[in-house]
Amino acid sequence: MTLTHDLKELSTAEEFLDYFGIAYDPALVQVNRLHILQRFHDYLNQAPIAAEQARTVYAERLRQAYEDFVASDARTEKVFKVFRRGEPQVTVIPLSQAFSKREE
Structure with a gap:
C-alpha cells in the first residue's frame, strides 16, 4: 500500500498519530x-514535499x-480564524455629545 492510500x-x-508512531497524551x-490536524495540514502546505521523503x-x-x-x-496558537479575530471595537461617545441638541 502507498502512503497516499x-x-x-x-x-x-x-489514527494519524498512531500511524506515524507518535506517542501522545489522549x-x-x-x-x-x-x-x-489543522496545524498539521498548515505545516504540510508550507513547502513542496518530495515523494521519497513524504x-x-x-x-x-x-x-x-x-x-x-x-x-x-x-487560544494561544490561533489555528482557526475565530481565534485570530481582533477584540471587538468599542467606540466611546461622551454623554455630553450623545444627547446634545442638533442645530437646525
Whole structure:
C-alpha cells in the first residue's frame, strides 16, 4: 500500500498519530484534535514535499503540530480564524455629545 492510500483511510488525530508512531497524551488530543490536524495540514502546505521523503516529513510535521499543543493551547496558537479575530471595537461617545441638541 502507498502512503497516499494509507492516509485516505485515517480520519481521527489519534489514527494519524498512531500511524506515524507518535506517542501522545489522549486527554490532550481529545481537547485539541481539530487544532492538531489543522496545524498539521498548515505545516504540510508550507513547502513542496518530495515523494521519497513524504513519510518522514509527514511524521515530523505531525509531531510538530502535536507538540505545539503540548507546550501551548488553542487560544494561544490561533489555528482557526475565530481565534485570530481582533477584540471587538468599542467606540466611546461622551454623554455630553450623545444627547446634545442638533442645530437646525
